[in-house]
Amino acid sequence: MRTLLLRPGAEELNYEIRGIVKKARQIESLGYEITWENIGDPIQKNNVVPHWMKEIVADLVSQDKSYGYADSKGVLETRKFLAGLNNQKGGSQISAEDILFFNGLGDAIAKLYQFLIPTARIIGPSPAYSTHSSAEAAHANTSPITYNLDPDNQWLPDMEDLYNKVKYNPSIVGILIINPDNPTGMVYPKEVLEGFVKIAREFRLLLIADEIYQNITYNGIKAIALSEVIGDLPAISLKGISKEFPWPGSRCGWMEFYNRNGSKEFSKLCQTLENAKMIEVCSTILPQLSIPRIMSHPAYKAYREEANEKIGKRSRIMKEILGDIPGIKFNPTQGAFYNTVVFEESFLNPEQFLPIEDIKIKTLLEGWLNEKEMPMDKRFVYYLLASANICVVPISSFCSDLRGFRVTLLEENEEVFRQTFQKLGQAIRFYLNSTKKELV
Numbered sequence: 051m052r053t054l055l056l057r058p059g060a061e062e063l064n065y066e067i068r069g070i071v072k073k074a075r076q077i078e079s080l081g082y083e084i085t086w087e088n089i090g091d092p093i094q095k096n097n098v099v100p101h102w103m104k105e106i107v108a109d110l111v112s113q114d115k116s117y118g119y120a121d122s123k124g125v126l127e128t129r130k131f132l133a134g135l136n137n138q139k140g141g142s143q144i145s146a147e148d149i150l151f152f153n154g155l156g157d158a159i160a161k162l163y164q165f166l167i168p169t170a171r172i173i174g175p176s177p178a179y180s181t182h183s184s185a186e187a188a189h190a191n192t193s194p195i196t197y198n199l200d201p202d203n204q205w206l207p208d209m210e211d212l213y214n215k216v217k218y219n220p221s222i223v224g225i226l227i228i229n230p231d232n233p234t235g236m237v238y239p240k241e242v243l244e245g246f247v248k249i250a251r252e253f254r255l256l257l258i259a260d261e262i263y264q265n266i267t268y269n270g271i272k273a274i275a276l277s278e279v280i281g282d283l284p285a286i287s288l289k290g291i292s293k294e295f296p297w298p299g300s301r302c303g304w305m306e307f308y309n310r311n312g313s314k315e316f317s318k319l320c321q322t323l324e325n326a327k328m329i330e331v332c333s334t335i336l337p338q339l340s341i342p343r344i345m346s347h348p349a350y351k352a353y354r355e356e357a358n359e360k361i362g363k364r365s366r367i368m369k370e371i372l373g374d375i376p377g378i379k380f381n382p383t384q385g386a387f388y389n390t391v392v393f394e395e396s397f398l399n400p401e402q403f404l405p406i407e408d409i410k411i412k413t414l415l416e417g418w419l420n421e422k423e424m425p426m427d428k429r430f431v432y433y434l435l436a437s438a439n440i441c442v443v444p445i446s447s448f449c450s451d452l453r454g455f456r457v458t459l460l461e462e463n464e465e466v467f468r469q470t471f472q473k474l475g476q477a478i479r480f481y482l483n484s485t486k487k488e489l490v
Contacts, residue, residue, distance in 0.1 A: 230385025
């Protein structure tokens with residue numbers, strides 16, 4: 051081309067969660083069944099949407115209003131309903147005017163970073179959810195800035211690390227919190243959230259909370275919303291229905307603006323996001339119309355409680371199988387439906403392998419392993435895919451210096467779930483104890 055096409059930072063856009071699928075499809079094309087543990091899609095893992103929920107959607111589909119435009123901010127009835135849910139918590143109060151709908155949280159996240167000046171940085175957790183870290187890096191034309199989550203302390207944030215990075219980097223204008231967390235499954239205790247608020251208050255920062263898993267907690271844990279602890283600080287909460295209903299194909303998410311008039315700059319950001327949505331006209335209307343009817347349905351609370359209990363049971367099964375394997379750091383999950391398993395780095399070496407009988411798969415793997423400067427967790431992930439046909443995501447792809455992998459807790463069939471993780475546990479033990487490289 052006569053000139054460069056890509057802006058600096060654009061190459062930071064990466065989504066290994068779906069990228070690994072290309073390699074899995076190669077094995078699948080050879081006649082092997084893949085166990086998909088790479089992406090948080092409950093529907094893919096046999097989650098059955100209840101009949102009463104389908105009836106609500108079907109009724110809405112039969113109504114002419116479902117085929118028109120919504121208000122640019124979103125369906126007014128739905129925004130009023132959601133504002134009411136927030137206000138019942140007794141923290142920061144909002145109105146329908148403080149809610150803005152998007153076509154999924156991916157859309158919302160992209161818009162949020164798009165309108166920040168490149169020198170304004172949002173510090174986020176590491177391991178990081180790729181959509182956030184990639185979007186932040188692309189907007190800033192450089193690598194993302196992160197604070198550490200500690201696998202030796204139940205994945206809670208290293209607050210000293212966060213404080214020092216904020217203190218000595220004046221370009222940081224905001225802190226991202228993912229609660230419950232993806233990819234670790236950790237849920238922030240109230241005192242930790244209050245720690246974030248204290249830092250934000252001291253340095254006059256914006257708080258951004260991705261709370262899409264807010265109502266997916268289990269084993270006696272409940273998530274506290276950011277709105278309950280922020281007081282008068284400016285903040286944005288990101289929410290959606292993809293995981294909770296679940297309806298990932300709806301592409302329906304929203305922002306809630308807290309204390310939008312407490313800061314001139316924050317108020318301008320909120321208005322800019324609303325103006326951008328007006329240019330697009332509106333977000334998809336059908337899932338918005340469904341929200342009040344589904345979430346206020348008499349069966350909804352029990353449905354969500356039952357679903358959470360099932361995830362909690364699967365988290366306990368996972369702990370039973372993986373919790374005592376030498377060479378890994380395992381933390382039981384508390385929320386969302388992921389777990390991040392970390393290798394003790396002293397247990398990893400470039401000669402480890404898993405046995406593979408099919409010469410065609412061996413040939414594929416040989417090609418994959420030629421990738422330059424491959425992190426050793428990615429090497430394990432490729433071997434796992436080639437040997438056990440289990441597709442997971444390396445944690446190095448989550449903007450982390452740790453080495454491990456993320457799995458889901460979504461498989462509804464308990465027998466299949468148990469078999470999958472027994473197979474995974476066996477693969478980990480074999481790999482960490484293997485002494486020579488199979489592929490030469």
